[in-house]
Amino acid sequence: MARKIINECHLLPFDLGVRMESMNDMGASSDMLDPGIEVFFDSAPPLKDDISIKRKVKEFIELNSSSSNIHAGNKTVRRIVCVTSGGTTVPLEQRCVRFIDNLSSGHRGAASTEYFVKAGYAVIFLHRRGSCQPYCSTLPEYPFLECFELTGESSVQVHQSHAEVVKRALKSHHSAVERGQLLKLPFTTTFDYLQMLQLIALSMKSLGPLGSFYFAAAVSDFYVPWESMAEHKIQSASGPLDLRLAQVPKMLKVIRDEWAPMAFCISFKLETDTSILLEKANMALRKYDMHAVVANELLTRKEQVTIVTREGSTTVRRGETESDSEVEKPLVKLIVDMHSDYIEESTRIGCEKA
Amino acid sequence: MARKIINECHLLPFDLGVRMESMNDMGASSDMLDPGIEVFFDSAPPLKDDISIKRKVKEFIELNSSSSNIHAGNKTVRRIVCVTSGGTTVPLEQRCVRFIDNLSSGHRGAASTEYFVKAGYAVIFLHRRGSCQPYCSTLPEYPFLECFELTGESSVQVHQSHAEVVKRALKSHHSAVERGQLLKLPFTTTFDYLQMLQLIALSMKSLGPLGSFYFAAAVSDFYVPWESMAEHKIQSASGPLDLRLAQVPKMLKVIRDEWAPMAFCISFKLETDTSILLEKANMALRKYDMHAVVANELLTRKEQVTIVTREGSTTVRRGETESDSEVEKPLVKLIVDMHSDYIEESTRIGCEKA
Numbered sequence: 001m002a003r004k005i006i007n008e009c010h011l012l013p014f015d016l017g018v019r020m021e022s023m024n025d026m027g028a029s030s031d032m033l034d035p036g037i038e039v040f041f042d043s044a045p046p047l048k049d050d051i052s053i054k055r056k057v058k059e060f061i062e063l064n065s066s067s068s069n070i071h072a073g074n075k076t077v078r079r080i081v082c083v084t085s086g087g088t089t090v091p092l093e094q095r096c097v098r099f100i101d102n103l104s105s106g107h108r109g110a111a112s113t114e115y116f117v118k119a120g121y122a123v124i125f126l127h128r129r130g131s132c133q134p135y136c137s138t139l140p141e142y143p144f145l146e147c148f149e150l151t152g153e154s155s156v157q158v159h160q161s162h163a164e165v166v167k168r169a170l171k172s173h174h175s176a177v178e179r180g181q182l183l184k185l186p187f188t189t190t191f192d193y194l195q196m197l198q199l200i201a202l203s204m205k206s207l208g209p210l211g212s213f214y215f216a217a218a219v220s221d222f223y224v225p226w227e228s229m230a231e232h233k234i235q236s237a238s239g240p241l242d243l244r245l246a247q248v249p250k251m252l253k254v255i256r257d258e259w260a261p262m263a264f265c266i267s268f269k270l271e272t273d274t275s276i277l278l279e280k281a282n283m284a285l286r287k288y289d290m291h292a293v294v295a296n297e298l299l300t301r302k303e304q305v306t307i308v309t310r311e312g313s314t315t316v317r318r319g320e321t322e323s324d325s326e327v328e329k330p331l332v333k334l335i336v337d338m339h340s341d342y343i344e345e346s347t348r349i350g351c352e353k354a
Numbered sequence: 355m356a357r358k359i360i361n362e363c364h365l366l367p368f369d370l371g372v373r374m375e376s377m378n379d380m381g382a383s384s385d386m387l388d389p390g391i392e393v394f395f396d397s398a399p400p401l402k403d404d405i406s407i408k409r410k411v412k413e414f415i416e417l418n419s420s421s422s423n424i425h426a427g428n429k430t431v432r433r434i435v436c437v438t439s440g441g442t443t444v445p446l447e448q449r450c451v452r453f454i455d456n457l458s459s460g461h462r463g464a465a466s467t468e469y470f471v472k473a474g475y476a477v478i479f480l481h482r483r484g485s486c487q488p489y490c491s492t493l494p495e496y497p498f499l500e501c502f503e504l505t506g507e508s509s510v511q512v513h514q515s516h517a518e519v520v521k522r523a524l525k526s527h528h529s530a531v532e533r534g535q536l537l538k539l540p541f542t543t544t545f546d547y548l549q550m551l552q553l554i555a556l557s558m559k560s561l562g563p564l565g566s567f568y569f570a571a572a573v574s575d576f577y578v579p580w581e582s583m584a585e586h587k588i589q590s591a592s593g594p595l596d597l598r599l600a601q602v603p604k605m606l607k608v609i610r611d612e613w614a615p616m617a618f619c620i621s622f623k624l625e626t627d628t629s630i631l632l633e634k635a636n637m638a639l640r641k642y643d644m645h646a647v648v649a650n651e652l653l654t655r656k657e658q659v660t661i662v663t664r665e666g667s668t669t670v671r672r673g674e675t676e677s678d679s680e681v682e683k684p685l686v687k688l689i690v691d692m693h694s695d696y697i698e699e700s701t702r703i704g705c706e707k708a
Contacts, residue, residue, distance in 0.1 A: 011455070094628040095652055097572075101443070101455040130484070142487055143498040150524045158510050170504045218451075222595045241576045241599040272449040299448055305377055 036249035041198075043225040044191040045094075051186060052195060057124065060183040061343055064122035065207060078181075079210045079339065081121045084217035085109020086128025086266045088190040090241065094229050099189070100245075102187050104218035108268070108301070108328065112216060114334035117176045122183075126193070126217070129186035135173040137326075138165045188219045194251055201259035209346035211263040212339055213255065218270065221281030223248050252288035262346065264339045265290050273296045281308040292338060294331065305331055309338070376443075381471045382661035395552075397579040398545040407539060411478065411557045414537040416477035419561060429684035431565045432535075433693065435475045436554050437464020438571035440482025442544040446597065447584045452542070462622075462655075462682065466570060469532045469686035475536075475566075478554055480547070482571070483540035489527040489617035490688055491680075537649060540619030544574045548605055555613035565617040567609065572624065577602050606642035616700065618693045619644050624653045635662040646692060648685065659685055663692070 008276055047053070064078045079281040086106035089099040110132040113123050117134070124133065140146040140162065145161040158166045185200075188195040204211040222245035252267055267290045269281040274297050281295035295306040295313075304317040305327055316330035355596065401407070417633075440460035443453040464486035467477050471488070494500040494516065501516040510684040512520045541547040558565040576599035597696045599607035606621055621644045623635040628651050635649035639662055647661045649667075657682055658671040 092454070093626070097624065097626065097652065098454060098574075100446070100452060102452045130495075133499060136498065139498065141484075144490065144493065144501070144523075145487060145527055147498070148502075148520075148524055150521060150528060156512050156520060156524060166502075166510060167438060169498075170510060172503055173499055174504060220452075240601060241597075243595075243597045243599070245597070247594060247597040270451070272447070272451065294672045298451065 010306070017162070020028060020342065021158050025185070036247070037251065039225070040194070040223075040249050043227060045226055047192055047195040047199075050199065054199055054203070055250060056183060056185070057200055060124065060180070061121065061203055061207070065210075072109050079121050079212060079343075080124065080204060080207055081116050081212040081214050082124040082126055082197075082204065083113050083214045084111070084126045084193075084219075086131030087218040088128065088193045088220050089188055090190055090220045090223045090245070091229065093222055094226065100220060100222070102218045102220065104128070104131070105129050105138060106133075107140065108193055108296075109216035111137055111326050111328040112214060112332050113182070113220075114172070115328055116214075116336070117335045119332065121212075121336075123176075124179045125182060125184045126196060126200065127184065128217070129188050133184075134176070134182070135169040139169060174256045190248060191226075192216065193219060194248075197251065198253075198259060201255050204263060205260045207260075208262040209264060209343045211260055213263055213265045214335070215262070215265070216268040219248065221247065221248055229349055250288060251285075252290065256289040264342050266292045266294060266335055268294045268296065270296050270301065271300060278306065278308065278313065281306070289341060292335065302327060304306065307331070307334055359491055373520055376468060390601070391605065391608060394548070394577075394581070394603050397581060398517050398549060399580055401546060401549040401553075404549070408557070410539070411554055414476065414478065414534070415557055415561070416690060417534045419564075432476065433475050433566060433697075434558060434561055435470050435566040435568050436478040436480055436551075436558065436574075437463050437467050437470065437549070437568045438480045438547075439467070439678065442484030442574050443484065443542055443548045443570040444544055444577045444599070445583065446576045446578055454574060454576070456572045456574065458482070458485070460487075461491060461569055463568075463570035464488045465491055465680050465682040466568060467536070468526065469682055470568070471535050473686065473690045475690075476535045477530075478573070479538045480550060480554065481538065483542050485594065487538075488530070488536070489523040493523060494564075544577050544578075544602060547571065547573060548602075551605065551609075552613060555609050555617070558617060559614045561614075562616040563697045565621045567614070567617055567688070568689070569606065569619070569621040573602065575602055576600065592625060604642060606638075606644065610643040618696050620646045620648060620689055622648045622650065624650050624655065625650060632660065632662065634666065635660070635667075639664065645696060646689065656681060660690055 005029050044327065057235065061080060064279060085104075086109065087102040087104035089101045092098045092100065106127055109125070109127060111134075113125050113134040123251040127133075136143065143162075143166070147159055147166050148156050149159055151157045161285055173182075185196060187196055201213070209236065224243070225246055255261075256265060266289075267288060269284055271277040272279060277295050277297055281293040284290065285293045293308045295308055302318070304315055305311050306315045314334065316327060316334060318325055318329070336351065367692065415434060418434055439458075441456040441458035444455065446452045455463045463479070463481060465488075466629070467479050467488040481487075490497065497520070498514075501513055501520050502510050503513055505511045517534055527536075539550060541550055553636075555567070577598070579600055602603050606619070609615075609617065610619060621638060621642060623631065623638055625631040625634060631649050631651055635647040638644065639647045645663065647662045649662055656672070658669055659668050660669045668688065670681060670688060672679055672681040
């Protein structure tokens with residue numbers, strides 16, 4: 001459970017109402033960006049449907065930060081977290097046939113989304129198209145074909161063996177959507193992902209410390225700049241293929257510095273080599289000014305993770321019972337508690353300043 | 355509809371019963387392979403579950419070529435086609451985090467499978483894990499979450515708006531599986547795919563011209579040999595990434611020459627540049643000794659395709675009505691007719707020789 005904010009003055013330092021002016025002026029002023037970022041965004045093919053995405057994000061934030069969602073008696077407000085999930089692709093050709101991808105299934109982001117919703121958050125689920133969806137992790141690989149059967153000519157039934165998981169999944173998903181707690185936005189390429197992230201972050205700026213980012217997506221470190229990309233499919237006849245990929249600039253720091261500086265930010269570090277994992281997580285914490293970095297090792301990432309903060313590190317493990325079987329449960333609980341402390345702290349500082 | 359084989363002597367030149375010795379001796383003798391192929395297979399990490407895959411393929415072929423499936427009165431036999439579908443991945447690291455992939459959704463292979471089943475074929479659907487599945491193409495993107503709802507506490511219902519497509523999909527899928535006409539085998543990497551293909555081809559050799567391959571999968575042209583691959587995740591701190599990829603040897607020719615020389619083989623050529631498409635399809639036809647090559651252009655591939663054979667080329671287009679809306683319908687019809695001619699011709703030659 002998210003802790004309740006009991007400080008009366010929590011509305012003072014940041015405005016819960018959506019600031020229309022910042023929503024209408026979403027482009028970050030480009031002279032504040034570091035040159036690598038400018039090159040990246042200049043090189044990116046324009047995001048399709050950006051107007052519709054902006055509108056959805058704006059409406060979702062308005063809905064979840066409007067007074068009807070603030071239960072004055074309890075002094076609770078609905079926090080909003082943007083959970084990023086799944087891997088981003090890197091096109092190798094403009095008319096993309098081939099691309100670089102990474103193994104992320106999106107399970108971490110999807111499962112965490114469920115626990116954030118349970119803790120009362122509204123979640124913007126920024127996910128790789130086709131990756132794991134919240135409430136679906138306990139289902140078979142192809143739930144549609146494996147869970148249902150036709151009885152007689154016209155009646156569809158759930159297989160008895162899957163009845164419980166199917167009902168639980170449909171019920172939980174439906175109720176999250178019904179309560180306006182879940183907005184799902186799909187991406188495919190690294191170009192799409194980072195443009196959508198910028199748009200969401202600028203929209204969430206007005207939420208101050210009630211906004212949060214949980215960067216579970218596996219964003220490619222390398223990319224081929226659009227203009228240096230082959231237009232047509234690379235031909236295979238001419239021997240081995242040599243590729244030179246540029247580094248994707250790190251956007252985490254820009255979110256902290258400019259796009260949504262008050263948002264509570266959690267990033268992830270995945271390595272296959274445990275000997276460098278904690279050191280790399282600590283480096284990321286400082287370099288990108290994160291509030292916490294979740295360190296996970298490829299082979300044990302479903303069993304345990306270590307949450308690294310400036311104060312030290314905490315390892316959480318999944319439990320033995322069915323209701324405790326996902327490591328995302330204690331992970332999200334810890335993050336929610338840290339977020340509560342962060343909001344209290346930010347509010348206190350805001351009050352002192354006021 | 356597949357044409358019926360009316361020639362009495364069609365069992366002579368090839369044995370419909372599964373040859374147990376060839377099933378038990380699946381490795382092609384390596385001194386017959388071209389050196390690139392040997393290097394590729396030597397370098398590949400061993401296929402997991404190969405025993406269980408072999409068993410499934412063997413049982414499926416036995417079931418579909420056993421006498422109970424040959425309706426003596428009609429002189430029909432069930433042909434078997436291996437439809438490959440979706441893209442293969444190329445790992446860039448041994449403990450794979452990153453990989454190269456391609457855009458294939460698997461729609462072509464999945465839709466074609468439906469039409470092959472309708473034409474009476476048994477289909478080995480060798481598909482990329484998670485790619486499009488037969489009978490699911492008319493469903494929404496996430497059919498489980500979008501097609502069903504919980505009514506009351508415990509009853510699951512199909513949304514009225516999706517009722518017809520859901521029922522049709524479940525019915526067709528169920529009946530294909532029930533009649534033993536569909537075996538689904540998933541792959542992920544290029545290494546898995548080519549090892550599974552070899553295993554299937556060697557098992558199908560005994561079917562002679564009744565066996566067929568429909569290579570709709572998008573197999574990577576390039577790969578990183580296993581031993582030259584980084585063991586751990588490639589670090590991003592040290593500047594741009596330079597990759598050198600080797601060419602994947604073309605296996606099509608080996609299938610024709612050695613693994614299943616009598617099988618009827620259709621390959622696909624996808625290009626984004628129409629000016630080179632037909633020329634490249636013609637080259638592939640000759641180089642790999644295919645019976646036909648289906649030429650498709652990235653942007654129009656769902657509207658029309660051109661089937662290139664030694665006799666000339668035929669373009670088929672999707673129709674205007676709902677039942678004609680998929681280009682795979684006329685495409686598979688043409689392929690099935692060509693396969694009928696091929697079986698008749700092979701049988702005639704076999705009879706003359708006998």
